[in-house]
Every structure is written in C-alpha cells, then in structure tokens.
Amino acid sequence: MGQAVRRAGVRMTEKGHPVVADVTYSWPVNSAPPPSGQPQVADEPVLSPSSSTNRDRIPMVVWLLLxxxxVVILNETIMSLALDTLMKSLGITAAQGQWLTTAFLLTMAVVIPVSGFLLTRFGTRTMFLVAMITFSTGTVTGGIASGFEMLVAARVIQGAGTAVMMPLLMTTVMETTPKRRRGQVMGVVSMVISVAPALGPTAAGEILRYFDWPFLFWAVLPIALVALVIGGLLVRDVGERETRNVDIASVILxxxxxxxxxxxxxxxxxxxxxxxxxxxxxxxxGLVGFVWRQRRLESGxxxxxxLRCFEVPTFRLGVIVMSVGFAALMGVAMLWPxxxxxxxxxxxxxxGRMLLPGGxxxxxxxxxxxxxxxxxxxRxxxxxxxxVVAVMLAVMSTAQATTALVLLILMHVVMSLGLAAxxxxxxxVTLNDLPTHLYAHGSxxxxxxxxxxxxxxxxLLVTVMALSNQxxxxxxxxxxxxxxxVLSFRYPTAVADVEGAPAPAH
Structure with missing residues (x-):
C-alpha cells in the first residue's frame, strides 16, 4: 500500500519548453514524501487518484489501447482478400484497386512522423479520442461508400486514425511501466500486433463468403465504437504536455x-x-529538408x-534491427500468399487460413x-x-508446388516463432534508454x-520475384x-533496473 499525491502546473522541460504536468507520484506508506522542491521519482506512475500501484498488473490504460x-491493425489486413471482389463490384482495374492500399500507406507515412508532436502537445486522452473517432468515421464512410472514390477517401480517413495508435500505445507503455517489466508488457503488445494481422485475411475470407464487401467495414465498427466509449471514460493523460505550436514547414517537408x-x-x-x-x-x-529543419529547431x-533519439546507442541498434527485420517480414508476407x-x-x-497458425x-x-x-x-x-528466422527463410526457398501442406504450415509457424523472439x-530495447521526454518522439x-x-x-522482394523467381x-x-x-550479439545481456537514462546532449 502507499500514499499518492497529484501535482499539476506549468514548468519547463530539459529542452526549455513549457509543459503542463499532471502526474501522480507514490511512495511507501511508512516513509515520508520527498521534500518540497526535490525530484520525485515514481517506480510506476499512477494513472488516476483512484488507482493503485500494482507491480504484477499491466495498467488498465495499456489494455484499452491494446x-x-x-481493431485498427486488423483493419489493415482485412482488405487484403477483397481486391478481386471490389474489382467486379465497382468495375475497376487491378491498378485502381491497388490505390486502396497505397492511399492508406501514404496517409500513414504522412501522419506517423507528426504523431510524436501531437502526443506531447495534446496528451494521451485527446489523441486517443481523435484517433478512434477518425478511424470510426473512416469505417462508416467505407461501409456506405457507393463508388471507388468514396472508398479511397474512407481508407485515407482510416489511415489517419490508425497512424496515431501505435506511437500512442508504445509511448503509454514506456510512461507507465518500469524497465524491469517492459519485456512482459511488450510481449503482450507483440501478441496483439501478431494475432491481428493473422486474423485479418481469415476473417475477410469468411465475411466475403456470406456477405458483400461493405461488411468488411461494418464488422469492425462495433469493436471500434466499444473501444472508443470505454476509452473515453477511462483513459487519462500520462506523461508531460508541451505547450508549443506546430512547425508547418516541418509538416510539409x-x-x-x-x-x-x-x-x-x-x-x-x-x-x-x-x-x-x-x-x-x-x-x-523532402527528407533532406526535413532533417535540416529538425536540426535547426533543436536549439530553438x-x-x-x-532526431536526438539517434544519439542513444540502443535506439540506433533497435532501429537498424527493426528496419532490416521488418523489411524481410513484410516482403515474406507478400511472397508467401x-x-x-x-x-x-x-x-x-x-x-489466409494457412497463415493463421503462424500469427x-x-x-x-x-x-x-x-x-x-x-x-x-x-540477447x-x-x-x-x-x-531461426534466417534458416527458415532459406528452407522456405525450397518449397515447391508438390510440398505437403502440413510442411508449408510448419515452415511458416517456426519462422513466426523466430520473429517473436x-x-x-x-x-x-529500442525505447528503453531514451529519456522520458523523448518517448513520444522515439515511438x-x-x-x-x-x-x-x-x-x-x-x-524489393516482389520485384526480385518478378525479375527472377520466388x-x-x-x-x-x-x-x-x-x-x-550479427547485430543481435550487440544486444544487452540484462535489463538495467535503473529507471530512465541520461538525456542526449542538447
């Protein structure tokens, strides 16, 4: 048991920006609270006055965000089997149909880089509500779409809501979970982002067997609305908010x-x-201009x-591993089907069902x-x-049209287990050693x-397949x-117990 106090007000961050702080700190009941004016360090922040610190539980806000x-990740893949149906129903070509995916990805690419600023400027609760309302609006638009153009617009709106969700989830995990338990919580996060894409094609196949394509949107809407209502009631801000304006030039670049x-x-x-x-x-x-602009703004x-996140060695390592690993994963996700x-x-x-066991x-x-x-x-x-992943990808290259289905499923399952590891x-590891004020930017x-x-x-891999073979x-x-x-041998051998890390030099 412990006591808690809520402090609110405006103060300055390490970067010299004013912030609105609203954080509950807790300490053992048998010890006095820290003297006024001294730093107060919480082993695990308490999200509301009525909540209590429990080292064995994942915070409720994380469950809600999960x-x-x-829902939003499931939606990313649920459209993957619908292209042929949409082409026949709407009278469009395959090239036009591909824009349903391209428009979604373009929106994600534009919105995600801005999400770090949005989280620190407007807070967890506001951005959760904005993301889910935007996603739900796009879902309704898709359900009532009467033509191709309206359907593309629906995917753009959905993409804008989806783009905020993963940075929001990762930032909240870092803000509410001490280092020694982040592996456990990230394991649950990994479970969600693995199962949802695997269920997408399977769910789409079953829906399209009995219903027309608009039900791909209506099927996910109730879950999104329930998450929106419950989250609206329970999600509260975590971390700090910076009171500064957006740099329009950076957004454009x-x-x-x-x-x-x-x-x-x-x-x-x-x-x-x-x-x-x-x-x-x-x-x-755009990228050259963006990097130049961010470096200039660091001192203003x-x-x-x-971009000072890259000054933290473990962040650089994790980003490189994630880049290479995710490139291979998404390439295989295209090749295997x-x-x-x-x-x-x-x-x-x-x-689609063949991919489900791996997910x-x-x-x-x-x-x-x-x-x-x-x-x-x-490590x-x-x-x-x-x-395991490298070996199984080499084994999958030997698959033939006559290979038994059970062996094909086994190959994919073993590779998926390696990816989870x-x-x-x-x-x-990627976010662990970032200072607190960089969590949102790192995510x-x-x-x-x-x-x-x-x-x-x-x-890359689809082009290689087209020019050579699978x-x-x-x-x-x-x-x-x-x-x-090779890079995996540079991973830490243990998780430090110290909460936080020195901030990169300004």
Whole structure:
C-alpha cells in the first residue's frame, strides 16, 4: 500500500519548453514524501487518484489501447482478400484497386512522423479520442461508400486514425511501466500486433463468403465504437504536455519526404516511369529538408520529430534491427500468399487460413518471450530467434508446388516463432534508454521507420520475384536476416533496473 499525491502546473522541460504536468507520484506508506522542491521519482506512475500501484498488473490504460490497436491493425489486413471482389463490384482495374492500399500507406507515412508532436502537445486522452473517432468515421464512410472514390477517401480517413495508435500505445507503455517489466508488457503488445494481422485475411475470407464487401467495414465498427466509449471514460493523460505550436514547414517537408518514399516504393514494380522518378525526387528533397529543419529547431522552438533519439546507442541498434527485420517480414508476407495461391493453387480464403497458425504462434509466444527478457535480458532470445528466422527463410526457398501442406504450415509457424523472439525484445530495447521526454518522439520514429522498411521490403522482394523467381527472393530475405543475426550479439545481456537514462546532449 502507499500514499499518492497529484501535482499539476506549468514548468519547463530539459529542452526549455513549457509543459503542463499532471502526474501522480507514490511512495511507501511508512516513509515520508520527498521534500518540497526535490525530484520525485515514481517506480510506476499512477494513472488516476483512484488507482493503485500494482507491480504484477499491466495498467488498465495499456489494455484499452491494446484493444484499440487490435481493431485498427486488423483493419489493415482485412482488405487484403477483397481486391478481386471490389474489382467486379465497382468495375475497376487491378491498378485502381491497388490505390486502396497505397492511399492508406501514404496517409500513414504522412501522419506517423507528426504523431510524436501531437502526443506531447495534446496528451494521451485527446489523441486517443481523435484517433478512434477518425478511424470510426473512416469505417462508416467505407461501409456506405457507393463508388471507388468514396472508398479511397474512407481508407485515407482510416489511415489517419490508425497512424496515431501505435506511437500512442508504445509511448503509454514506456510512461507507465518500469524497465524491469517492459519485456512482459511488450510481449503482450507483440501478441496483439501478431494475432491481428493473422486474423485479418481469415476473417475477410469468411465475411466475403456470406456477405458483400461493405461488411468488411461494418464488422469492425462495433469493436471500434466499444473501444472508443470505454476509452473515453477511462483513459487519462500520462506523461508531460508541451505547450508549443506546430512547425508547418516541418509538416510539409515530412509529408513530401516520407510520403514520397512510400509512393516511390509502390511504383517500383512498374519499372522506370515518370511516377517513380517524381516519387524519388520528392522523397530525397523532402527528407533532406526535413532533417535540416529538425536540426535547426533543436536549439530553438523544438523539432517536430526529435532526431536526438539517434544519439542513444540502443535506439540506433533497435532501429537498424527493426528496419532490416521488418523489411524481410513484410516482403515474406507478400511472397508467401503469392506462392500459396500461384504455385500451390490454393484459394484466397484457404491461403489466409494457412497463415493463421503462424500469427497465433507469435501471439502465444510473445508474453513468454517478454518474461524471459525481463529475467535474463534480450540477447538470450534475440540471437537464437534471428538464427531461426534466417534458416527458415532459406528452407522456405525450397518449397515447391508438390510440398505437403502440413510442411508449408510448419515452415511458416517456426519462422513466426523466430520473429517473436526478435521483435518482442527489440521493441523494449529500442525505447528503453531514451529519456522520458523523448518517448513520444522515439515511438513515432520507430513506427515511421517500420512503415518505410516494410514498404521497401515488400517492393524489393516482389520485384526480385518478378525479375527472377520466388526462390531467389526468399534467399535474399534470408541474407537480410543474417545482418540481424550479427547485430543481435550487440544486444544487452540484462535489463538495467535503473529507471530512465541520461538525456542526449542538447
């Protein structure tokens, strides 16, 4: 048991920006509260006056955000099997239908880099409500869409809501969970982000068997609305809020830079074209300008996306591993269904069911991996996990049209278990040593890089498959994962008990 006090007011951050602080600190009942004016360090922040610190529980706000994240991530993949149905129903070409995915990804690429600023400016509660209301609005728009243009608009609106959710979830986990328990919590996060994409194609296949495509939207709407209502009642702000204005130039440069990257990657499969050249020019110019602008703002009003996160060694390591690993993962996520449907001759709904055991295996193993990381450190699971992924990708390159279905499922399940052993610790390691005021920026950077790396991996491996064959593409994915194996030996051997870390030099 303990006592708690809530402090509110305006003060200055380490960066010299005014913040609105509203944090509850707790201390043992038998000890006196810290003297006035001295730093007050909480082992685990209390989210509301009525809540109590419980070291064995995941905070309620994290559970709520996990439910919301499950819905928006499920929605990302639930449309994957609907393209053929949409082409017939709306009278569109495959190239037009691809814009339903491209528009969604472009919106994510534009909004995610801004999410770090939005979280520190408006707070957890406000951004949760904005994200879920936006996502629900896009879902309703998709359900009532009468034409292709309206459907694309619905995907854009959904993407804007989805983009905020993962940085919001990761930031909240870092703010509410002490270091020694972050592996466990990240394991649960890993479970959600593994199971939701795996369920998407399966759920879509079953829905389309009995209903028309608008039910793909109506099916997720009730869950989104329940999460919105319960979250609206229970979610409260965590961490600090900075009272500063957005830098419009940074937003524009970010949109051209990151949006240009995703757009260019989506044009690669069509070969050299004016669209590809335009995308490359926009990406290069936007990213160079964005980095220059953020560096200038570091000594002034404050950057939109704080690149000083890269001054923390574990953040750099985690970002590199996540980039390479996610590129390989998303590339395989494109290749394996193509193999199952093209070479093996399976229908889309059956191919979706073939992917389900792997996603469920990742989800089941995630919390177990998290507990191991908390006890023994990340290296003990990342090293063997990355080796398993590299080996299994090489094995998957040998798959033939005559390979037994049970062996194909087993290959995917074992590879998925290896991915769980890599990604669960990496989420925690990447953000663990950031100072508190950089949590939101670090989460936004990590989510942005995941999106870009995933798009790059999918574009690269699908292009290799088109120019050569699927076996070569899988071997390249295995080679990419070998880089993760090498880097995994640089992971810490134990999780430090000290909360927080020195801030990067300003």
């Amino acid at each position: 439910c919301a994240a499950f 970010s949109a051209f830079g990151f949006g240009g990257v995703v757009y260019a990657l989506n044009q690669i499969a069509g070969g050299l074209s004016p669209q590809l050249v335009i995308g490359i020019i926009l990406a290069a110019g 009003a404050g950057p939109l996306l704080d 193509l193999f199952l449907q093209g070479e093996r001759g399976l229908t889309p709904d059956v191919a 469920l295996a990742m989800g089941v193993l995630g919390p177990v991996i998290g507990r191991i990381v908390d006890r023994f450190g990340p 003990v699971v990342v090293v063997p996990g990355s080796i 890599v990604f669960t610790p990496t989420f925690a 936004a950077l990590l989510s942005t890089i995941q999106q870009v790396a995933g798009a790059a991996g999918a574009a 076996q070569v593409a899988f071997l390249i994915a295995a080679g990419m994962t070998c880089a993760v194996v």
